[in-house]
Amino acid sequence: TQLLEQSPQFLSIQEGENLTVYCNSSSVFSSLQWYRQEPGEGPVLLVTVVTGGEVKKLKRLTFQFGDARKDSSLHITAAQPGDTGLYLCAALLYSGAGSYQLTFGKGTKLSVIP
Amino acid sequence: ETGVTQSPTHLIKTRGQQVTLRCSSQSGHNTVSWYQQALGQGPQFIFQYYREEENGRGNFPPRFSGLQFPNYSSELNVNALELDDSALYLCASSLLKDTGELFFGEGSRLTVL
Numbered sequence: 474t475q476l477l478e479q480s481p482q483f484l485s486i487q488e489g490e491n492l493t494v495y496c497n498s499s500s501v502f503s504s505l506q507w508y509r510q511e512p513g514e515g516p517v518l519l520v521t522v523v524t525g526g527e528v529k530k531l532k533r534l535t536f537q538f539g540d541a542r543k544d545s546s547l548h549i550t551a552a553q554p555g556d557t558g559l560y561l562c563a564a565l566l567y568s569g570a571g572s573y574q575l576t577f578g579k580g581t582k583l584s585v586i587p
Numbered sequence: 588e589t590g591v592t593q594s595p596t597h598l599i600k601t602r603g604q605q606v607t608l609r610c611s612s613q614s615g616h617n618t619v620s621w622y623q624q625a626l627g628q629g630p631q632f633i634f635q636y637y638r639e640e641e642n643g644r645g646n647f648p649p650r651f652s653g654l655q656f657p658n659y660s661s662e663l664n665v666n667a668l669e670l671d672d673s674a675l676y677l678c679a680s681s682l683l684k685d686t687g688e689l690f691f692g693e694g695s696r697l698t699v700l
Contacts, residue, residue, distance in 0.1 A: 477629075479629075513693065514693050514694075515589070515591075515677050515679070515691030515692050515693050515694055516630065516677075516691050517589070517691070518688060518689070518690075521688070561629050561630075563629075568643050569643075572635065572642050572643030573635075573643065574620070574632040574635065574643055574645060575620070575632065575679075575689060576632065577622075577629035577630050577631075578629050579627070579628055579629045580628075580629050
């Protein structure tokens with residue numbers, strides 16, 4: 474079973490439209506991160522949300538952390554072709570002996586058509 | 588530009604062969620993590636190195652091994668390659684081992700035939 478479930482898996486929209494993608498889990502997290510990965514590149518950190526109910530804005534991107542700290546959403550306003558990419562949510566998990574690992578969802582592949 | 592560089596960018600191997608992938612971390616970062624990203628999937632944690640020692644491992648068999656050098660650069664070695672090892676291998680560096688702020692390289696695309 475996947476610890477972080479992302480939906481939708483694929484999303485294709487026209488330039489100018491709004492969209493929301495989701496990251497859900499049955500586990501409680503101290504924080505969640507969102508990354509964007511473009512073809513041929515590694516993921517790039519967009520934001521970290523820490524507090525339940527927290528809302529963070531990054532230009533046209535709005536990130537929200539659920540009150541219970543089990544889920545998060547990413548809303549994009551007036552999508553542009555440059556927003557095209559794979560959006561990944563990730564949680565930092567303690568794996569024992571002072572070791573932490575970042576666990577990713579499968580991602581939402583977004584295509585914005587001009 | 589994250590300052591993390593990986594080599595080679597692409598390579599093709601056949602089943603049973605061995606491969607070594609290399610990573611130079613961002614200046615000042617002492618922790619390196621390796622991830623495997625299969626097509627259509629999110630990155631899967633392989634292991635992490637902190638100050639030249641393995642500091643955590645994901646669900647990967649022993650034929651996946653690594654090294655970290657005094658300058659904090661790192662290698663990922665995979666022995667006895669299998670077809671399912673075909674993936675993008677990502678290296679990420681961080682300043683601290685217990686922080687989630689990772690800086691990823693562009694990856695090494697491995698194809699196993």
